[in-house]
Amino acid sequence: xxxxxxxxxxxxxxxxxxxxxxxxxxxxxxxxxxxxxxxxxxxxxxxxxxxxxxxxxxxxxxxxxxxxxxxxxxxxxxxxxxxxxxxxxxxxxxxxxxxxxxxxxxxxxxxxxxxxxxxxxxxxxxxxxxxxxxxxxxxxxxxxxxxxxxxxxxxxxxxxxxxxx
Amino acid sequence: xxxxxxxxxxxxxxxxxxxxxxxxxxxxxxxxxxxxxxxxxxxxxxxxxxxxxxxxxxxxxxxxxxxxxxxxxxxxxxxxxxxxxxxxxxxxxxxxxxxxxxxxxxxxxxxxxxxxxxxxxxxxxxxxxxxxxxxxxxxxxxxxxxxxxxxxxxxxxxxxxxxxxxxxxxxxxxxxxxxxxxxxxxxxxxxxxxxxxxxxxxxxxxxxxxxxxxxxxxxxxxxxxxxxxxxxxxxxxxxxxxxxxxxxxxxxxxxxxxxxxxxxxxxxxxxxxxxxxxxxxxxxxxxxxxxxxxxxxxxxxxxxxxxxxxxxxxxxxxxxxxxxxxxxxxxxxxxxxxxxxxxxxxxxxxxxxxxxxxxxxxxxxxxxxxxxxxxxxxxxxxxxxxxxxxxxxxxxxxxxxxxxxxxxxxxxxxxxxxxxxxxxxxxxxxxxxxxxxxxxxxxxxxxxxxxxxxxxxxxxxxxxxxxxxxxxxxxxxxxxxxxxxxxxxxxxxxxxxxxxxxxxxxxxxxxxxxxxxxxxxxxxxxxxxxxxxxxxxxxxxxxxxxxxxxxxxxxxxxxxxxxxxxxxxxxxxxxxxxxxxxxxxxxxxxxxxxxxxxxxxxxxxxxxxxxxxxxxxxxxxxxxxxxxxxxxxxxxxxxxxxxxxxxxxxxxxxxxxxxxxxxxxxxxxxxxxxxxxxxxxxxxxxxxxxxxxxxxxxxxxxxxxxxxxxxxxxxxxxxxxxxxxxxxxxx
Numbered sequence: 001x002x003x004x005x006x007x008x009x010x011x012x013x014x015x016x017x018x019x020x021x022x023x024x025x026x027x028x029x030x031x032x033x034x035x036x037x038x039x040x041x042x043x044x045x046x047x048x049x050x051x052x053x054x055x056x057x058x059x060x061x062x063x064x065x066x067x068x069x070x071x072x073x074x075x076x077x078x079x080x081x082x083x084x085x086x087x088x089x090x091x092x093x094x095x096x097x098x099x100x101x102x103x104x105x106x107x108x109x110x111x112x113x114x115x116x117x118x119x120x121x122x123x124x125x126x127x128x129x130x131x132x133x134x135x136x137x138x139x140x141x142x143x144x145x146x147x148x149x150x151x152x153x154x155x156x157x158x159x160x161x162x163x164x165x
Numbered sequence: 166x167x168x169x170x171x172x173x174x175x176x177x178x179x180x181x182x183x184x185x186x187x188x189x190x191x192x193x194x195x196x197x198x199x200x201x202x203x204x205x206x207x208x209x210x211x212x213x214x215x216x217x218x219x220x221x222x223x224x225x226x227x228x229x230x231x232x233x234x235x236x237x238x239x240x241x242x243x244x245x246x247x248x249x250x251x252x253x254x255x256x257x258x259x260x261x262x263x264x265x266x267x268x269x270x271x272x273x274x275x276x277x278x279x280x281x282x283x284x285x286x287x288x289x290x291x292x293x294x295x296x297x298x299x300x301x302x303x304x305x306x307x308x309x310x311x312x313x314x315x316x317x318x319x320x321x322x323x324x325x326x327x328x329x330x331x332x333x334x335x336x337x338x339x340x341x342x343x344x345x346x347x348x349x350x351x352x353x354x355x356x357x358x359x360x361x362x363x364x365x366x367x368x369x370x371x372x373x374x375x376x377x378x379x380x381x382x383x384x385x386x387x388x389x390x391x392x393x394x395x396x397x398x399x400x401x402x403x404x405x406x407x408x409x410x411x412x413x414x415x416x417x418x419x420x421x422x423x424x425x426x427x428x429x430x431x432x433x434x435x436x437x438x439x440x441x442x443x444x445x446x447x448x449x450x451x452x453x454x455x456x457x458x459x460x461x462x463x464x465x466x467x468x469x470x471x472x473x474x475x476x477x478x479x480x481x482x483x484x485x486x487x488x489x490x491x492x493x494x495x496x497x498x499x500x501x502x503x504x505x506x507x508x509x510x511x512x513x514x515x516x517x518x519x520x521x522x523x524x525x526x527x528x529x530x531x532x533x534x535x536x537x538x539x540x541x542x543x544x545x546x547x548x549x550x551x552x553x554x555x556x557x558x559x560x561x562x563x564x565x566x567x568x569x570x571x572x573x574x575x576x577x578x579x580x581x582x583x584x585x586x587x588x589x590x591x592x593x594x595x596x597x598x599x600x601x602x603x604x605x606x607x608x609x610x611x612x613x614x615x616x617x618x619x620x621x622x623x624x625x626x627x628x629x630x631x632x633x634x635x636x637x638x639x640x641x642x643x644x645x646x647x648x649x650x651x652x653x654x655x656x657x658x659x660x661x662x663x664x665x666x667x668x669x670x671x672x673x674x675x676x677x678x679x680x681x682x683x684x685x686x687x688x689x690x691x692x693x694x695x696x697x698x699x700x701x702x703x704x705x706x707x708x709x710x711x712x713x714x715x716x717x718x719x720x721x722x723x724x725x726x727x728x729x730x731x732x733x734x735x736x737x738x739x740x741x742x743x744x745x746x747x748x749x750x751x752x753x754x755x756x757x758x759x760x761x762x763x764x765x766x767x768x769x770x771x772x773x774x775x776x777x778x779x780x781x782x783x784x785x786x787x788x789x790x791x792x793x794x795x796x797x798x799x800x801x802x803x804x805x806x807x808x809x810x811x812x813x814x815x816x817x818x819x820x821x822x823x824x825x826x827x828x829x830x831x832x833x834x835x836x837x838x839x840x841x842x843x844x845x846x847x848x849x850x851x852x853x854x855x856x857x858x859x860x861x862x863x864x865x866x867x868x869x870x871x872x873x874x875x876x877x878x879x880x881x882x883x884x885x886x887x888x889x890x891x892x893x894x895x896x
Contacts, residue, residue, distance in 0.1 A: 019299075023307030027685025032299040045301045055301055066296050102241075125244075131304075152306050 002115035002140040008095040011142055012038050014163035015093075019047075022155040035163055038093050092135070093160070095143045103128070109136060116140045170529035177522065178426050181433030188436040192351040196441045214711030215620045216740045219718045222706045224377035225343045227255055227356070230606045232336030233370040242363075242370040243337035249363045250339065253355040256702075257341040264701040265326055266318065268654065271697040273317040274668050275661040276654065278324035280645040281638035282663050287672040291680075293320055298684075311688055312695075314680045315672060324646065325653050336609065342702065347378035350385060350444070357382045373602035373609075383596045384860075388444045391858050399454050399851040406843060410551060411465060412544065419534050420461040423523050426530070427457035430522025431515040438514050446511045453516055454851050456494060456818060457523035459844035460487055463825065464527050465535060466840035469548035473541045476532035484528065486828045489773055490821040491524035493766055497817020500762050501810055509810065548839065555838035565883065572788065572876075579795030586803035587748040590741050592861045617726040619648065621735040622716035626708065629715045630657035632734040640728050647722030651707040655700055748806040759790060759812050766816060774827075782827050785881035786819035786873075793873030797865065807862040811869035818848055818870070819877030826881055845878035 014037045021030040034047040047053040054065040063071040091099045097106060100121060109118030121135040131151055138145040146158040188194050229246060233239040247257050269276065279285050294316040297303045305316060345352045356378050364372065407417050431453065435442045463486070467479040498516035501509040538544045621633035633652040637645050645653075656664065673691060681689050699705070707718050721728075721737070730737050763783060770779045793815045798804055822841045829837040852874060855867020 019301065021298075021305075023305070023310060025307040025311045025687050027687060028683070030298055030684075047299050047301070051295060051299060053296055053300055064296070064300065066292075150306070152308060154306050 002117060005095070005097050005117055005119055005137075005139070008097070008139075008142065010094045010096050012040065012094060014038075016161045016163050017045075018159045020157045020159075022157075024153050036093065036160075043093065092137060092143065092146055095139070104135070109138075112138065112140075114140065116144075170525070171533055174426070174522075174525045174529045178429055178526070181429040181522075184433040184436055185429060193349060193441045194436070195350045195444055196346065196348045210712045211622055211714045211716055212620065212738060212743065214709055215618070215622075215716050215718050215738065216743070218706070218709045219618045219720065219738075220740065221346070222342075222718070223720065224347045224381075225345075226340070227343060227347075227376035227378060228338060228340040228374075228606050229360070230336045230338050230373045230609050231370055232372075233367075235369075238367075239337055239370055242367040243339055245366065246360075246363050246372075247339045247341075249359045250341065250356065253359045254344040254352065255341040255356070256344065257339065258703070259341075261341075261701045261703045262326070264698060265654075265703065266322060267698045268701060268704075269321045269325070270313065270318045271695045272655070273313060273321060274692065275656065275665050276317075276321050276325070277664050277667070278320060280634070280640065280642070280653070282660070282667050285664075285667045285671060287676065290315055290317070290320065290672055291676045294680075310684060310686060312690055312693060314677065314684070314686065314689055314691060317668075338606070338609065343378060347376065348381050349441075353378055353382035353385060373605040374599065375603040375606040379599050380595060383599060384593060385444055387859055388447070391860075391863070392444075392447050394857070395851065395854045396454065398854055399847070402850055403454065403458055403847050406846065407462075410548070410839070410843060411469075412547060413538060415535055415538075416465050416468075419465055419531050420458050422534065423461035423526050423531060424454050424457050426526040427453060427519040427523030431519030434518030435511055435515045439511055442515075443508045443511055446508060446515050453519045453523075454847075456516075456848055456851075457519060458847050459821065460491070460523050460527040461531060462840055462843050462847070463487060464531055466548070466837075466843075468535060468538065469541070469545040470836075472545055473537040476535075480528060480532055485773065486824050487524060487527065489769065489824045491520055492769055493820045493824075494814075494817035495520045496765060496769070497762065497813040497815075500758060500813040503758060552836055552839040555842060556836055560882065568879070568883070572792070575799050576791060576795045579798035582801055583798045584801075584803045585749070585752065586805045586861070586865075587745045587752070588741070589744045589748065594859055616741055617721045617737055617739045619650065619719040619721060619725070619730065619735065620716060620738045621652075621719070622714050623734050624713075624715065626715050627657050627659075628734070629708075629717045630655070631659065632732070633717050633719060634660050635732060636730055636735045640725070644725040644728050647725035648719050649704075649707070650719035651704055651717050654704050752804070752806050752809050759809075759816070762813055762816050763787070766820060770820075770824075779827065782820055782823035782881075784883075785823040785877040786816045788880040789815045789819035789873035789875075789877030792876035793869040796872035796876075797868050802865060802868060805861065805865050807866045808869040811866045812873065814852075814866075814870050815873030815877065818874050819881075822878050822881040841878070841881070845874065848874050849878070 014035055017034060017036050019030075019032045023030065031050075032047045033049045034045070036046070037044040041058060043055075043057040045055040045057070047055075052067050054071075056063050056065075056071070065071045091097070097119065100106065103125070104121035104123055107120045107122070109120045111117060116138060117140070118136060118138045121137065123129045123132055129151065132148060133151045134149045136145075136147040136149070137143055138147075142160075144160055146160070148156045148158075150156070227250065229250075231239055231243040231246060233242065247255075247259075251257060277285055294314075297305060297316045297319055304319070309316070309318070343352060343356065347353070347356075360374070360379075403420070404417055407420055411417070432442070435446065463483050464479065467474070467482050471479060471482070473479075495517045498520065499513050501516075502513040619633065619636065621629050621636065623629040623632055630652040633650055634657060637648065637650055637652070640648075652660070677689070677691070680686070707720075709716055709718070726737065726739075728737070763786075766783060766786070767780060770782055771777075773779075790812045793812055794804060794808065797808060822845055825837045825841050825844075849871050852867050853871035856864050856871065858864040858867065
């Protein structure tokens with residue numbers, strides 16, 4: 001029995017992810033796997049394969065630790081973008097769609113099997129539309145997949161599953 | 166003859182009004198740049214131009230950190246602020262950031278994160294590109310990988326680009342550059358209200374500001390308050406004194422007309438000579454009220470003193486002493502022009518034109534305005550009554566001893582407590598609130614800005630770049646990252662070739678094939694020709710040329726400012742230290758200039774009076790000069806370049822009282838004590854009020870002039886009165 005997306009409880013904790021990037025002109029998709037630990041004001045996005053990268057996002061900034069090295073502060077120019085740090089990642093991952101309303105127009109997509117739902121998020125801000133054309137979020141009792149469609153035709157899929165153990 | 170003089174004077178005043186009316190329409194009519202207080206000709210042309218460039222670039226920067234409880238609302242507020250500031254001339258860094266990104270992409274194979282090509286680490290570059298491929302949501306694209314398979318553009322933007330707008334710390338940073346000088350009043354009057362209106366619209370969002378425009382607006386607001394205070398209080402007290410002494414509205418109207426004529430004459434001349442007039446000129450200029458009103462007083466006093474004799478006779482009585490006073494005072498102010506300080510040049514033109522216009526008006530137009538009083542005998546009796554206490558005062562030898570003791574004691578205490586202040590950083594108090602906000606922005610951005618910069622110069626752009634590169638290649642990585650250097654973005658021709666050779670040989674040749682295979686890149690064109698966009702203004706502004714020397718200015722953070730620079734064609738410049746040294750050297754020079762001014766005054770006095778005895782009129786200003794230094798020092802006020810500059814005004818105005826008392830004794834013997842007292846009081850009052858200014862140069866100037874003129878006034882009685890006393894005894 002699926003839960004309506006607006007009624008989803010905000011879910012903190014650990015989950016496993018598989019991120020797949022499909023880039024134009026690049027035959028092999030870029031696949032990374034790892035674990036994300038989400039707390040109220042902190043996300044630890046730990047890529048474990050094909051290499052070890054820990055990205056920590058907090059309200060005071062973003063740091064990156066590569067292969068167990070020294071954490072380094074990541075500037076907005078190279079490490080991420082507004083979507084990553086503010087305009088939605090937190091809310092998407094924890095299923096807080098009410099907050100996402102300020103950044104996106106949210107529409108229902110085609111329903112899936114067994115009552116699974118899909119939401120299509122279109123950026124409201126023109127600045128963001130230049131880079132992201134739409135985000136599709138799918139799930140049933142929690143957010144299970146996120147697909148980011150970029151304006152240049154590139155795509156990124158993130159599959160989320162409960163962390164093992 | 167005087168009729169034509171009056172017509173011409175009125176025509177000049179009308180023309181002056183027209184000039185002012187036209188010029189104030191221009192946005193550039195006034196400016197408030199504190200740097201104009203600095204002596205420009207004390208520095209080498211290249212350093213001067215570089216400091217001006219560095220200051221201009223730095224001063225046009227604006228950064229506002231916005232934060233709040235609700236991130237969404239913070240975003241909206243930040244966007245609203247960016248729109249509001251863009252409407253008043255701010256070019257947001259976001260625009261420059263994109264231009265910088267295009268520049269880095271076009272030049273990626275000729276640039277390096279390492280300042281020294283020998284330190285290029287291809288393994289680290291390849292590894293970092295791998296990290297960027299798999300880091301969450303890194304801004305990469307397939308198109309980018311075709312042209313830039315090792316993501317050099319992104320890596321360069323991380324290591325080279327200065328902190329700019331976006332999400333920083335716990336807020337959103339809105340930053341950019343103003344299109345015009347932050348020291349233009351019209352720019353301040355647009356930017357600050359736009360910011361305040363935005364604050365009012367978003368009461369639940371907090372913000373911290375950084376930028377010279379906010380400090381300059383605060384300074385200009387303070388200057389306006391001071392002009393209102395000094396001008397207002399001077400005006401009111403002077404009017405009250407006039408009413409008490411003359412008891413005629415004509416006297417008030419006449420004095421106001423003379424000061425107004427002086428005012429329009431001074432401002433029009435300043436507008437004719439300078440493209441814009443500094444607001445502090447008006448603070449200095451309000452002192453002219455006390456000086457120019459003296460001329461009216463001296464003429465108006467001849468009314469009750471002569472029972473309103475014909476105008477020609479009254480004019481004759483004051484023409485010579487007024488000419489000496491106007492010339493000496495104008496000379497005193499004109500001497501300010503020798504220092505090469507932009508604002509003093511303006512004060513010199515402003516004051517000389519004001520004094521000469523006021524003198525001209527007094528000699529030609531005022532006699533037509535000051536008609537015979539209805540009850541001349543009553544007026545004369547009142548004047549005599551007011552003057553009686555001054556005349557009753559008998560100078561006793563003991564007073565000379567007391568006076569000498571007071572003078573020597575003051576000088577002694579002054580010498581004991583003597584201190585100097587040349588540090589320009591202490592000249593103008595900074596708003597504590599704005600300083601705290603600026604600190605917060607700096608902490609959030611993580612850039613430890615210092616006022617110093619690395620200056621590299623050469624015969625051409627390439628040589629200047631090569632020298633900057635040589636210096637940076639010797640610095641540790643931490644210091645290089647703390648520097649915003651143009652050559653890192655646009656290297657010299659030889660460094661470009663060297664960088665590209667390193668990248669080809671050590672990165673592409675060993676690693677490219679593997680990268681193509683790993684990603685399955687269908688096409689790869691890392692060296693495909695790309696049309697290079699223009700260098701973004703943020704970087705291009707760091708380059709300039711002066712006197713055929715090409716130079717680069719690289720702003721330094723605190724870490725970089727600690728580095729040593731050895732080698733030809735480069736040095737670290739700390740503008741504040743440079744100007745402080747210049748001020749110190751000017752203080753020494755000023756002593757000679759004071760002596761020169763005395764020599765010129767001596768020649769004027771001898772030429773006009775044709776007797777050696779006339780030189781006694783220089784005794785009072787000489788003592789005034791000594792006390793102008795000793796009194797502030799005795800009260801613990803450090804002596805600055807501006808205190809010394811004030812000595813020229815002490816000479817000019819201090820000589821007035823002696824001249825009138827000397828004239829009185831040498832010619833008709835008519836008492837001048839009351840009018841001299843009134844004249845001194847108005848000058849001391851208007852100058853002394855400048856001591857309340859929050860700007861140190863204005864305060865030290867005002868206190869020195871007030872102390873000097875007070876001493877000169879008191880001393881002016883001694884030699885002349887003594888001689889007249891002897892004459893009285895002989896009679």
